[in-house]
Amino acid sequence: MTVRVLVASRNAKKLRELQRVLDSAGIDGIELVGLDQVPPFPEAPETGATFEQNAAAKARDGAAATGMPCIADDSGLEVDALRGMPGVLSARWSGRHGDDAANTALLLGQLQDVPEDRRGAAFVSACALAFPSQDGETEVTVVRGEWRGHIVREPRGANGFGYDPVFQPEGEERTAAELTAEEKDASSHRGRALAQLVPVLAALAASG
Structure with missing residues (x-):
């Protein structure tokens, strides 16, 4: 049986990104x-x-409105000099x-x-997973990921979105927008x- 999980986003790239994470982990049974x-x-x-507060709020809203487990993320760029x-x-x-173009130009x-x-x-991302609750006490798991690097002076690359063209990860000669999706x-x-x-x-998929 397939378990349906809401991703609180209209960004198709985010859905594909999560699908690739599931695929690489060998998790089947989640739609x-x-x-x-x-x-x-x-x-x-x-x-x-x-980021954590925003992600948790979006996940709770999605789970409560649809009755499905809901994943939401809030992410952005933290610049040391700013x-x-x-x-x-x-x-x-x-x-x-x-x-994206105006945000990057201003930065x-x-x-x-x-x-x-x-x-x-x-780059910082907080991801929240909320499960619908019958008693109003929504269970939410929130995790955080960080990706260090520095800001280059001119945009490079056509992949990704947001500030990817001006963010060069540590240990890389390319910007995030020059990397493949994988x-x-x-x-x-x-x-x-x-x-x-x-x-x-994985436990959710197994429960289905």
């Missing part, structure tokens, strides 16, 4: 469902002060939510005069966080 595949429900705004910003504001750093402008040795940064999964912040959920997802 991933995106927000576009379920009836609309009220989604709370992402007003948490941390004291951890844009952080939870990463997707709307330029003032327009999801405008590069803010770092224009910052020397190489102070351009350190980390290479990124193996070391990315979201990949590292999702990998921590594999035991729970």
